[in-house]
Amino acid sequence: MSLLSLEHVSVAYDNRLILEDFNLSLQKGQLLSLLGPSGCGKTTTLRLIAGFLNAEAGNFMFSGKDYTKVPVEKRNFGFVFQSYALFPHLSVFDNVAFGLRLRKLKEAEVKKRVNRMLETVSLGGFEKRLPGALSGGQRQRVAIARALVIEPDLLLFDEPLSNLDANLRVNMRVEIRRIQQELGITTVYVSHDQEECFSISDQVAVMNNGKIEQLDHPANIFKYPASEFVARFIGFGNFIAFDGRNDEGADIELSRGELKFQAAKRPGGEGNTGLLGAIRPDDLQLLGAGADMGTGTEGNALTGKVQVSTYLGRSYQYQVETELGVFTVNQEMEQPFIQGQQVTVYFPKEKLVLVQ
Amino acid sequence: MRMNKRVLLLLLPGLLFLAAFMLVPITLTIASTFVQDGKLTLEGYLYFFRDGYFNRILLTTLRVSVVTTLVCMVLGYPAAYYISRASARKKSLLLALSIFPLLTSPVVRSFSWMIILGKKGLINSFLVNTGLIAKPLDILYTPTAMMIGLVHLFLPLIIITLLGVMENLDHELVRAARSLGASPFAAFRKITFPLTVPGLIIGGILVFVGSLTAYTTPALLGGKERVVSTFLYQNAMTLNDWQAASVIAVIMIVITFVVVGLMNAWANRLNPKG
Ligand SMILES: Nc1ncnc2c1ncn2[C@@H]1O[C@H](COP(=O)(O)OP(=O)(O)O)[C@@H](O)[C@H]1O
């Protein structure tokens, strides 16, 4: 049974529905990410779970109980805000102690727990500082410590790393995952950064326009996006609209006019529905015109001409014009193709996926 | 910190203006109060503090100013809080309503209060006609009338000052407190209030200084009751005693500084950062 579930929930701001008939559930101890572009309703979902917002319709169940009407302060959920929301007039110690003191713990116990938590986030020695005298990364860790020290039943993160610089972001996300797993604490994590979500999550829910487009293990989403939106969002830059498909053989046979393509079936069978083929720029291969492509590669290839070639550092990126439009290809090579060169674009059948 | 020296030149016109029209006259005024018949003396001050009439005036003034300030704080704070949390449309309406009194002159407003508070005024006619009291109350021409007039005068000021601070309060902080287990009241007490205390103090200082130095309202609503500012005016204009007027002016300045200092100390106690 799931620890948390949103059932047919609707949320509106000023009579404008942001979430409609929204459903979500999460197992105990797991970290679920909500991933999606800005404005798709991630924060709204998180605030609803936290209790900052009321649903117009639907229920929020937690641990088998109806939490829909339970006020924020009775939920015992930790919330880490994008802006950190540290109390500017309280020291680091008092910020972290805030929730414990509200729980009427003895001051000696408060001190013990706060100090232990500050050690966990490597902030020993900073107790007396005011938040204004901390760096971004340190504030972030105070915010996490403050949310964790109350031993919450659920931890909620709203884009906690978006105000940090790139290096720190990577370190902090590893840190967040480590603490989350160590304490076995169920977590909902919001971000618009796919790498961040994929790297730390047990489950990722890709959201678009107030709806969950796909909810799955990160590796499955990465390989098998279910919809065009998800595919585009996670970097499938190339699409072919097919007009026929046949699933009878070992592979899926696809056609577009006279052109034939094959896509490998997904192990396990499900997914790969729809008629829109999608493939990442990294997975396309570019060959010089007339190069020997070996056997089994009739089809799954298009001839074209290099329009633009740019250097990305590790690889080159090409825009190749073909009869099915322009394709983007990233390829590592010593001798790059030049603009205007005739090439063949090859679509490995294991990498070609079908989306709705 | 390094700063382009020439930028400092920009301060010069303002500084010159202040020096010519404020520092110099004030210094001369203060200096003159310590000199009598060509000798340095505190006689000017001792004279006033020995005088029972002046002490009563001073006490009335302080009482009126302190009560006005406290009433403005108590009435202004919840009003400003409510306005700051209102929706955008409601907010501009409420703001316009609370600023509106500022657009009428203190003279007109004092006359309105005279109509309301007088022996045959609205309040007394109502109370007498309904039989609640037998004889009309003495409200007009008392310190109470002054306080009512001054609260009306300065309430918008403290509301606007507080609103500035409350609008700047990050509401995320209140949510953070709630998520950590604070009831709405606890979140207010531990977060909202301490962080808005600076506004309360600044507003309080403005109201106090304003009440202390107000002339029109106490003059019109106080009748024969004097406050320091009307007494000062009387000494300077009616009695033509500029020496006495200067001494009174210096006493007012000192009171202002002492009160501002006390309120700042209080603010620092409540909010270490403010
Ligand atoms: N307080 C609010 N009042 C009105 N509309 C809001 C408010 N907060 C968010 N919205 C709208 O709700 C939608 C979803 O917002 P949000 O949940 O913050 O998105 P995300 O966190 O995914 O960027 C957006 O269209 C946004 O404009």
Ligand SMILES: [Mg+2]
């Ligand atoms: Mg957001």
